[in-house]
Amino acid sequence: MTTAPACYRLESVQHRYGGRVVLDIGSLEIRRGETLAVIGPSGSGKSTLLRLLQFLERPTAGRLWFDERLVDSEPALDVRRRVTTVFQRPFVLNRSVRANLAFGLHVRGWSNRPAEIDHLLTALGLAPLAHAPAQSLSGGEIQRVALARALAFDPDVLLLDEPTANLDPRNVRLVEDLIRERQAQGVTVVLATHQIFQARRLAHRAALLLDGQVIEVGPTAEMLDHASDPRTRAFLSGDMVY
Amino acid sequence: MSQLLTEFRRPELLQIVALTLRVTGAALLLATVAGVPIGALLGLVRFRGQRLVTLVLYTGMGLPPVVVGLFVYLSLSSSGPLGVLGWLFTPTAMIVAQAIIAFPLVAGLTMSAVAGVDRAVRQQVFALGASRWQSAWTVLLEARVGVTAAIVAAFGGIISEVGAVMLVGGNIEGQTRVLTTAIVLYTRQGEFALAMALGVVLIAVAFGANVLLLRLQGRLRDQ
Numbered sequence: 471m472t473t474a475p476a477c478y479r480l481e482s483v484q485h486r487y488g489g490r491v492v493l494d495i496g497s498l499e500i501r502r503g504e505t506l507a508v509i510g511p512s513g514s515g516k517s518t519l520l521r522l523l524q525f526l527e528r529p530t531a532g533r534l535w536f537d538e539r540l541v542d543s544e545p546a547l548d549v550r551r552r553v554t555t556v557f558q559r560p561f562v563l564n565r566s567v568r569a570n571l572a573f574g575l576h577v578r579g580w581s582n583r584p585a586e587i588d589h590l591l592t593a594l595g596l597a598p599l600a601h602a603p604a605q606s607l608s609g610g611e612i613q614r615v616a617l618a619r620a621l622a623f624d625p626d627v628l629l630l631d632e633p634t635a636n637l638d639p640r641n642v643r644l645v646e647d648l649i650r651e652r653q654a655q656g657v658t659v660v661l662a663t664h665q666i667f668q669a670r671r672l673a674h675r676a677a678l679l680l681d682g683q684v685i686e687v688g689p690t691a692e693m694l695d696h697a698s699d700p701r702t703r704a705f706l707s708g709d710m711v712y
Numbered sequence: 713m714s715q716l717l718t719e720f721r722r723p724e725l726l727q728i729v730a731l732t733l734r735v736t737g738a739a740l741l742l743a744t745v746a747g748v749p750i751g752a753l754l755g756l757v758r759f760r761g762q763r764l765v766t767l768v769l770y771t772g773m774g775l776p777p778v779v780v781g782l783f784v785y786l787s788l789s790s791s792g793p794l795g796v797l798g799w800l801f802t803p804t805a806m807i808v809a810q811a812i813i814a815f816p817l818v819a820g821l822t823m824s825a826v827a828g829v830d831r832a833v834r835q836q837v838f839a840l841g842a843s844r845w846q847s848a849w850t851v852l853l854e855a856r857v858g859v860t861a862a863i864v865a866a867f868g869g870i871i872s873e874v875g876a877v878m879l880v881g882g883n884i885e886g887q888t889r890v891l892t893t894a895i896v897l898y899t900r901q902g903e904f905a906l907a908m909a910l911g912v913v914l915i916a917v918a919f920g921a922n923v924l925l926l927r928l929q930g931r932l933r934d935q
Contacts, residue, residue, distance in 0.1 A: 564856075574840045577840065
């Protein structure tokens with residue numbers, strides 16, 4: 471894993487909203503095929519980081535590379551289509567669950583892949599809801615639909631923003647199993663979460679983000695068990711550090 | 713009542729209804745073809761002067777039809793800039809006038825419907841790999857109930873309109889006489905039973921057309 475080439479590279483990346491600095495990262499590398507957990511309290515900049523990695527926004531300052539290519543404008547469609555995000559508050563389209571899952575395939579001009587969609591529906595416990603209007607589902611069901619929709623077109627990079635925030639333990643397990651399945655296939659995963667145990671279960675490495683800054687980054691177990699920075703230790707022990 | 717029923721059998725009634733549907737249908741089609749894409753674009757993009765464009769559009773939604781009729785009349789009259797077309801006092805002039813009345817309604821309400829779609833939809837669609845056109849189309853589909861309501865509102869606005877079609881059509885029997893102008897004429901002539909019969913037909917036509925549009929809206933909502 472340590473020798474894998476960089477999927478993303480951030481150098482002196484700063485991002486501001488209305489003059490307020492919300493992200494200030496000196497250096498961060500996300501390697502191809504790894505799962506990096508970005509942990510930190512609410513408002514620490516996790517979602518903003520994912521937005522930059524999804525190319526939804528360009529950094530106010532600094533440089534971001536994707537696959538060794540500098541991202542200084544909106545990437546070409548074929549590059550953009552390699553990356554997808556499951557947002558913290560996912561939005562489902564006003565159509566059936568199954569049609570939502572097929573959306574990413576349709577925009578790519580691919581065929582429907584019914585077997586793959588059936589597998590995802592079953593794996594996430596959504597099969598009985600396949601023909602239900604997606605907007606009539608509960609928050610937890612919508613979150614699972616959003617994950618299945620993101621996986622249906624086999625992205626190279628999966629950006630997950632609190633993907634199990636609305637789920638009960640049984641569904642958390644279903645989602646994590648599916649993420650592990652993709653990890654085994656070599657998908658790069660960036661998991662923004664404030665659930666330390668989830669980071670431990672899923673991520674190869676973890677990075678702590680506080681006030682938009684990367685405080686510490688390293689192999690997950692090592693960082694969570696033997697954090698070198700006092701702010702990391704304080705966060706992990708539940709102290710207020712922001 | 714029996715006199716009213718007799719009036720329904722008048723031979724010219726069918727011709728008047730057919731022309732009404734032809735003029736209003738063509739005007740609505742033109743306004744929809746132009747108004748939906750323009751309204752969608754205005755709802756999707758941000759640009760300098762957008763507030764002014766929005767203000768003009770909203771003003772257009774409340775434009776008195778008779779003023780539109782006057783404008784079209786002057787443009788198409790023999791001394792007007794488009795007089796050479798020879799459209800004045802023809803169904804074409806009526807279609808033009810009604811399309812101008814319907815356009816701001818379709819475009820303005822479509823703009824509101826599209827702008828009202830959650831910004832999260834665009835970001836989600838972008839993140840799922842949609843191109844710009846696919847994103848715009850998806851947002852328009854998400855706003856489909858509002859867009860259909862825009863078309864329904866425009867239809868209601870022009871089928872019941874009398875001032876503009878009277879001015880530019882001239883209410884010529886067998887040529888430019890539609891339901892609304894015929895009602896005005898027969899009321900003035902004291903033929904109240906016939907005017908009433910035409911009024912009933914106008915309401916029935918409007919009701920039937922709205923049933924069709926609302927069924928379409930319901931089907932779109934359920935998709």
